[in-house]
Amino acid sequence: MSVAITIDNVVKRFGKDTIINGLSVDVRPGEFFTLLGPSGCGKTTLLRMIIGFNSIEGGTIKIDDQIINDIPTHLRNMGMVFQNYAIFPHMSVKDNVAFGLKNRKVAKEKMNALVDEILETVKIAHLKDRMPTQLSGGQQQRVALARAIVIHPQVLLMDEPLSNLDAKLRVEMRNAIKLIQQKIGITTVYVTHDQEEALAVSDRIAIMNNGIIQQIGTPKEIYQRPNCVFVATFIGLSNILEAKVKITGAAKILDFGAYEVPMDNLIPEISAGSKVLVSVRPEEFEICLKGSDGLTAVVEHSVFLGVTTHYFMRLENGQEIEVVQNSGVEDTIPNKTTVRLLVQPAKINVFTEDGNTPLIVRGNR
Incomplete structure (x- = not known):
């Protein structure tokens, strides 16, 4: 027993x-x-x-x-x-x-x-x-x-x-x-x-x-x-981005500067103007070669690993991030290519500025 x-x-x-x-x-x-x-x-x-x-x-x-x-x-x-x-x-x-x-x-x-x-x-x-x-x-x-x-x-x-x-x-x-x-x-x-x-x-x-x-x-x-940035970065890999919260009527929005993401799963208590940290796993980005919406990034180099290709990119603010894409999606994107990155609102995680408190409604995925 x-x-x-x-x-x-x-x-x-x-x-x-x-x-x-x-x-x-x-x-x-x-x-x-x-x-x-x-x-x-x-x-x-x-x-x-x-x-x-x-x-x-x-x-x-x-x-x-x-x-x-x-x-x-x-x-x-x-x-x-x-x-x-x-x-x-x-x-x-x-x-x-x-x-x-x-x-x-x-x-x-x-x-x-x-x-x-x-x-x-x-x-x-x-x-x-x-x-x-x-x-x-x-x-x-x-x-x-x-x-x-x-x-x-x-x-x-x-x-x-x-x-x-x-x-x-x-x-x-x-x-x-x-x-x-x-x-x-x-x-x-x-x-x-x-x-x-x-x-x-x-x-x-x-x-x-x-x-x-x-x-x-x-x-x-x-x-x-x-439930905190430490766990997000220790289990697997996460890119940690800075953002602010905007509230327009009943809508809550993550403002990355030149890119805004509507969110329907932030906790009700969050206030407008709050500085937050956003955890985005490499596979939670969508790469766009055309279009004007999204985070602007430049491909520094890439690694082909069979099923997936890992891209190492640099954002406009100089931050280095990693993005993973299924290798069968398209040809490998050449180095120095400028792309737009979209995040998936239902999958990303948001924390307080100190990284210790989650701001996503638990169980929401």
Whole structure:
């Protein structure tokens, strides 16, 4: 049966430095929950607090209704997969996977059955007699995963488990991890700094920065409706443009200077003359080679990436932006071409001048 994790107002200090100060988050039973953020934001620190490697200076962590703050790590019934795999080089695959079961004094017959079952699940049963030096990086990661979940833990914790793999193996393993997690139904907390990886595997994502959770949501929610400029620019790529709000009767308009965009999804409380920041993802621009409406931009250079072409442009105010267009739309636009750029009002995001507050009605897309 899957469990919930309740993290309530937790505090972590190292000496005089407070790394996490009053953080709260709930992880649902059976959920694949990802902590995503830049290096040093506190995500691994929080993961280590859950498993018991780090002490808790304030607040509580619960598994279902049980507070685990003072429960020793080896009694928390959690499995962990580390960045460097941490598999034993002198043990075969099956002995590595059986390690936790031996420590729990599981009977040999049952232990062998459990090991065989999990090796089939992670698709390395044919490698059970090999030594770690005979395995690829992806195979070693599968061993580490099997070892973590063969003990049937209540919670699976994963700390940057794919960072040591090459690009192709990362994609292969992230898909495998998600499928295995869904099959087993174990509550999982996953740490990464890789945005694409987080989008691919997560049920929900918590974006962290400086020990603070900036936003929690599904991958789609966070990508389409970030709640601050930090999230907008950390998840994927966003061009941040300055604008002012004009109000004419009941109409609200974003004024970019020589280009105005009517908006029907700004919050009612917004006032005329407000300075705002507008987040436009590269694919949310429409390139016009003819016509006088839109932002004026000059193509500096372009990169063809098969399905898409990425244009690097400069606006009239000197700001550099990136625009993505499907490669099949038309021929690549030559460098130094002047174009007009239209934005899609339903897709762009608008924030207060400090970038910390969204001004789009939530749920509107």
